[in-house]
Amino acid sequence: MFAPVAECHPVTIKQGLLVGKIVLITGASSGIGAAAARVFAAEGASLVLAARREERLADLASELRGKGAQVVYTKMDVALPDDVARAVDLAVETFGRLDSAFNNAGIGGDQNAMHLMDDSVYDSIMDTNVRGVWNCLRHEIRVMLNNPDGGSIVNNSSVGGLQSIPAAAPYVASKHAVAGLTKAAAAEYARHGIRVNSVAPGTTRSENINDWFERNPELEAQLHAATPQGRTARAEEIAEAAAWLCSDRASFVTGVVVPVDGGFTTV
Structure with missing residues (x-):
């Protein structure tokens, strides 16, 4: 004989992550x-958007404001400390503080043998991907x-960082x-209540990746074959993980x- 079913209570819907x-x-x-801007806005965040392409930022900010989000933006190159300082200060001037950051800016580049790469390729990648994160973290x-x-703070790394x-x-x-x-920043500032984590995306749909696949169609099949889920990520899937890490x-x-x-990376 089955026990009586307990009275059901409605589940309380949690508010947005951010x-x-x-x-x-x-x-x-x-x-x-x-x-990430779209996902974070949908989760309730007020945003400071920064990138080198100001016209695109303006269009995105307008889109998000039309949906009720509070958004400001600024043109910024993460490799330039003064640009980063200005973006961080804009957050404080506009909203009174900065709670979270998603340090997403980065560049890749076509694959090539190390001995065939020019020094300028190394310099460009390191300036944006490493010095850029360094600048962002400090400010x-x-x-x-x-x-x-x-x-x-969430830094955008890659499976290439693992x-x-x-x-x-x-x-x-x-x-x-x-x-x-x-890891260094997380250890140094944990006692100050500042958490620092990173997401490591696999191959993710973007303008650059789509262009890369068009020029190298065999690589898309190879990457899918090497990925247990057998596909390329949507950008929103990376953004959702970053939103959770940014949240309380x-x-x-x-x-x-x-x-x-x-x-x-499990294979």
Whole structure:
């Protein structure tokens, strides 16, 4: 004989992950950054969008404001410390503080053998992917130290920061460095209430990736075959993981690099 079914109570719907949060997103004009702007806004965040392509930022900001989000934007190159400082200060001037940041800006480059790469390729990748994260961390932490509740920072790394990718040495080196900066900052500022984590996306749909696949159609099939889920990620899937790490629901998570790769790094 079955026991009587307990009385059901309605489930309380949680509010958005980022309601009340002030968030800076770099590299916000396209790809994962633009997807993050839409996801974070939908989760209730007020946003500072930053990237090098100002016209695209203006269009995205207008779109999000039309949906009720509070958004400002600024043209910024993460490799330039003064640009980063200006973006961080814009958050404080506009909203009173900075709670979270998604340091997404980065570049890749075509694959090529190391001995065939020009020094300028290495310099360009390291300036954006490593110095850019360094600049962002320093200025974001500078203002978050004034927050009673600290803050949360998410750096965008790559599966290339967890294992080797053939013929992409500068990119792999840069993303390993991002993981190192993430762990170092997390350890240094944990007692100040500032959490620092990283997402490591697998191959993700973007303008650059679509163009790369069009020029190298065999690579798309190879990557899908090497990924247990058998597909390429949508930019929104990376943004959702970053939103959770930025939120208070990840309050005891710091210093980690989270693969968002369809199982690629498990193989």
